[in-house]
Amino acid sequence: MRRILVTGAATRTGGRLIQNLERTFDTKVFAVDDLDPIEDFSSPFERLSIDQLAFARFLLDVKPHTVVHLQTVDRSALLGATRAHEESTVGAQALFGAIGRCTTVRHVVVKSDGAVYGAGPRSPSILSTDSKPRRAGGRYQRDLEQMETFVREIAEQHDHVDYTILRLAPIFGPTIRNPLSAYLTLPGVPTLLGFDPRLQLISERDALDVFLHSIDNPVPGTFNVAGKGQLYLSRILRLGRRVPQPLPKRAFHAALRGVARSGIPLEKHTIALLKHGRVMDTSGMEDTLGFSPFLTCRQTTMVAYGRASAGIEL
Amino acid sequence: MSYDELSSLTKAELLDRARAIDLRGRSKMTKAELVAALFAAESEEDTAPEEESGPMIPIPGVSQEDRVEARARRTELYDRLADLVDQSRLCEWRSIEGHGCGLPVVREDDACALHTDRNRYDAAVPITGRLGFDTWPTLFRHLHLATYDIDAIGLDPVLHEMAWHVFNGLYYDYFRVDVDGIENIPMDGAAMIVANHGGAALPYDAAMLALAVLNEAPTPRRVRVSATEIYNMLPWVSHMYRKVGAVYATHEDARHLLERGAMLGVFPEGESGFMKPVWQAYHVQRFGRGGFVQLAEQTGTPIVPVAILGAEEVHPTLGVSRRLAQLVRFIFPQQRVEEIAVFLNPVPLPVRWRIRFLPPVMPENPGVEPDPLRMLERSEDIRRSVQSALDTLLAARGTAFS
Incomplete structure (x- = not known):
């Protein structure tokens, strides 16, 4: 019996991952989050905040073989910057401390984000996992970096556990509701005048598959995960038949605050992304991890805007 | 075809000829006007190759001999570029939303410069086989439909x-x-x-x-x-x-x-x-x-x-x-x-x-x-x-x- 613990089960990707794992043979899933799940699943769900010691005790009780850490999205808009920062860093400390103590854990799969590289005028155009990080992002970038450091330290100190860190490009799809996808599907999209960032995307199905793949094939290491190719923001909007609204800096930020009030809180790291863009080198994902996304960035965009069918069940 | 031969044709035949050479304003012309316009167009075609590049606008500080030489160098470049694509075959690439490509194929390849994988961002094969402002409508179409990929650094072959x-x-x-x-x-x-x-x-x-x-x-x-x-x-x-x-x-x-x-x-x-x-x-x-x-x-x-x-x-x-x-x-x-x-x-x-x-x-x-x-x-x-x-x-x- 394979026992898998999933944090961040309340997110759409988390819920779907659990649904998919439930369908696989001889697998028992334990789901944890401090919010109510969006997706329905039958596995036991514990409503725990990962930065509490109760969570660490729960992990030690459950004795999982694999831990999937998905609770790494930026929740600063939802919880406030301080609380989100605390949950992220103290949560990572508690989680990986518990994993170090729990000798049944063989493998940890961690969802990181491309935001760990930041986005700024001094960022290289193409980021690989071995390029040294440049300080360009805000708190979220630091939190992610710290979380990744915890993972590496734990894996170094304890022989029984190894880790896979997946740095995902923004997830984009017809049913996912993250701030960036909500922003991209606005009828008129405010953009920063004179800037056209290069973006990489990953379809929601591929974002799910890469976790299923790395749970089944534990390849230790850090990998960038994104669909093949890259697109300028202007092209994404053109493919989606959205009208860009180029605004100068102040009007752009004012427009984003207006958008935030209507329920799409774009975090600082996403706004930086919309100015400078980010493209990651995904050769490690294809060669070492052995995963190739089903959809390219262009196809992801077409599918997300409902202009093409993916030919797959989402 | 002489002026008299043109006048002996019916108006429908004249219109067909006008359509073939895409004569502007043909639908509003009388028969006599059509004959005159067609005759003028045909005689223009005979002399066209000599003055295809249009008049030279003088540039201060640049002599006329330099301009003539510049024109010769351009012509030589255009000839060289024309050999890089095969105008007789068209690219069969089609996007998932159904837009066709229809650009000439790169020589010794099966796809056009935008959709071939070979040396896509290294060899700069002109997309339509030549350079010129008259190719820009085609270029803008591909730019607008985003039918091709940019490279990781951001190179857009059309721009x-x-x-x-x-x-x-x-x-x-x-x-x-x-x-x-x-x-x-x-x-x-x-x-x-x-x-x-x-x-x-x-x-x-x-x-x-x-x-x-x-x-x-x-x-x-x-x-x-x-x-x-x-x-x-x-x-x-x-x-x-x-x-x-x-x-x-x-x-x-x-x-x-x-x-x-x-x-x-x-x-x-x-x-x-x-x-x-x-x-x-x-x-x-x-x-x-x-x-x-x-x-x-x-x-x-x-x-x-x-x-x-x-x-x-x-x-x-x-x-x-x-x-x-x-x-x-x-x-x-x-x-x-x-x-x-x-x-x-x-x-x-x-x-x-x-x-x-x-x-x-x-x-x-x-x-x-x-x-x-x-x-x-x-x-x-x-x-x-x-x-x-x-x-x-x-x-x-x-x-x-x-």
């Missing part, structure tokens, strides 16, 4: 081609660039082109260097010239410089390109190259810390030194200003400019340029990290070779404009 055509005006007619030693450019595989820098912060030399390789090499190759981070901060410049094929100067980007066999253009002098006043022009400054040598050794890339004569006189730098830099920092607070070169002419001077490609310098121990002193020595050797080539070119020419 690259548009810029190529526009800047050819400067290259052939205004700066009248003379190129020699083009055979020193490797026709495949990675190479690093190292040149002296001038032009008072406006990258004319980068554009002309890229155009020299595009226009004079047997098959046009793209040179990815590298730019500093200021380009990432300026509105419009921030994405246009990538789209037309330049790259941001970091080791990561450079290594990414060189490992994929691309050609990289580097100006190791940096800002000390174009900040020096005009009376010190063509005194090549120190080549930075020699980081380009380190990169070439690590990736096993040959270095082609290039001497560019002309760039340092198009905007004669009279001095540097700290006040102006303060103003720029006030408008763009992110920028860290300390000094700005001051020049008086808003329009570049019509200097006659000369670009000389020198024999490539091979890496000493490919894949091995060179020691810091060796890096400096080698970069100094390359700087000296560029300097001596510049001195030879300077001695050989009369005035800057002749």
